[in-house]
Amino acid sequence: MTSEGKPLGWTPRDEREHFIRCPVCGEMLDMRDLSEVLEHLHGQEVEEEPTRH
Numbered sequence: 001m002t003s004e005g006k007p008l009g010w011t012p013r014d015e016r017e018h019f020i021r022c023p024v025c026g027e028m029l030d031m032r033d034l035s036e037v038l039e040h041l042h043g044q045e046v047e048e049e050p051t052r053h
Protein backbone atom coordinates (compact mmCIF):
# COMPACT_ATOMS: atom_id res chain seq x y z
CA MET A 1 0.00 0.00 0.00
CA THR A 2 1.25 3.45 -0.82
CA SER A 3 0.33 6.51 1.15
CA GLU A 4 1.96 9.13 -1.03
CA GLY A 5 0.07 12.37 -1.12
CA LYS A 6 -2.24 11.22 1.63
CA PRO A 7 -1.78 12.07 5.30
CA LEU A 8 -1.96 9.00 7.47
CA GLY A 9 -5.30 8.40 9.08
CA TRP A 10 -7.19 10.55 6.66
CA THR A 11 -8.88 9.09 3.63
CA PRO A 12 -11.52 11.42 2.24
CA ARG A 13 -12.95 8.69 0.05
CA ASP A 14 -13.71 6.54 3.06
CA GLU A 15 -15.01 9.55 4.93
CA ARG A 16 -17.61 10.19 2.27
CA GLU A 17 -18.94 6.68 2.65
CA HIS A 18 -20.26 7.66 6.03
CA PHE A 19 -22.64 10.08 4.37
CA ILE A 20 -25.94 9.12 2.86
CA ARG A 21 -28.52 11.21 1.10
CA CYS A 22 -31.77 11.56 2.96
CA PRO A 23 -34.53 10.08 0.78
CA VAL A 24 -37.01 12.52 2.26
CA CYS A 25 -35.36 15.93 2.06
CA GLY A 26 -32.34 15.12 -0.13
CA GLU A 27 -29.75 16.46 2.29
CA MET A 28 -26.54 14.62 3.05
CA LEU A 29 -26.29 13.29 6.58
CA ASP A 30 -23.58 11.66 8.62
CA MET A 31 -24.54 8.12 9.53
CA ARG A 32 -22.11 8.23 12.44
CA ASP A 33 -24.07 11.04 14.01
CA LEU A 34 -27.12 9.46 15.59
CA SER A 35 -28.81 12.79 16.19
CA GLU A 36 -28.57 13.61 12.48
CA VAL A 37 -29.87 10.20 11.51
CA LEU A 38 -32.82 10.48 13.87
CA GLU A 39 -33.51 14.00 12.68
CA HIS A 40 -33.76 12.79 9.10
CA LEU A 41 -36.24 10.09 9.90
CA HIS A 42 -38.69 12.96 9.56
CA GLY A 43 -41.12 11.38 11.97
CA GLN A 44 -41.01 7.99 10.32
CA GLU A 45 -40.76 4.99 12.57
CA VAL A 46 -37.64 2.89 12.34
CA GLU A 47 -38.32 -0.56 10.99
CA GLU A 48 -36.53 -2.71 13.50
CA GLU A 49 -39.01 -5.49 14.06
CA PRO A 50 -41.22 -7.07 11.37
CA THR A 51 -44.30 -6.92 13.53
CA ARG A 52 -46.64 -6.14 10.66
CA HIS A 53 -46.13 -9.41 8.87
Ligand SMILES: [Zn+2]
Pocket residue numbers: 022023024025026027039040041042
Ligand atom coordinates in the same frame (compact mmCIF):
# COMPACT_ATOMS: atom_id res chain seq x y z
ZN1 LIG B 1 -33.98 14.64 5.77
